[in-house]
Amino acid sequence: MYKAVHLSPMIPSFDMKETVSFFLDLLEFNTLMNEKGYAILHKDNLYVHILPAGDIGEMEFYLEVDDVESVWARLKDKKDQFTYKEPFDREYGMREIHIIVPQTKTLLFIGQPIK
Numbered sequence: 001m002y003k004a005v006h007l008s009p010m011i012p013s014f015d016m017k018e019t020v021s022f023f024l025d026l027l028e029f030n031t032l033m034n035e036k037g038y039a040i041l042h043k044d045n046l047y048v049h050i051l052p053a054g055d056i057g058e059m060e061f062y063l064e065v066d067d068v069e070s071v072w073a074r075l076k077d078k079k080d081q082f083t084y085k086e087p088f089d090r091e092y093g094m095r096e097i098h099i100i101v102p103q104t105k106t107l108l109f110i111g112q113p114i115k
Contacts, residue, residue: 010060
């Protein structure tokens with residue numbers, strides 16, 4: 001059984017600088033990462049990811065867990081029920097599964113820090 005650590009919305013923005021400023025200046029979030037094309041902001045134990053907007057209607061969420069392989073073990077026998085990318089390591093230090101949430105235009109990233 002895995003433990004869910006964080007569920008973070010990944011908000012598409014048409015003007016990242018303005019969106020980031022909204023969270024920093026008005027809502028008092030702090031910067032965890034702010035690079036061209038991607039920002040992660042946090043306040044207390046909450047995180048918001050900001051990325052360039054794609055097609056209208058697309059949404060993304062990031063579910064950080066303590067054991068991504070345990071999640072994959074639950075999903076892999078049912079993988080014919082959804083579109084997915086099996087666990088893989090990312091250059092920014094996370095091991096992730098990517099899933100299109102059925103009957104939506106929502107991409108769910110499930111990840112765990114690589115130890």
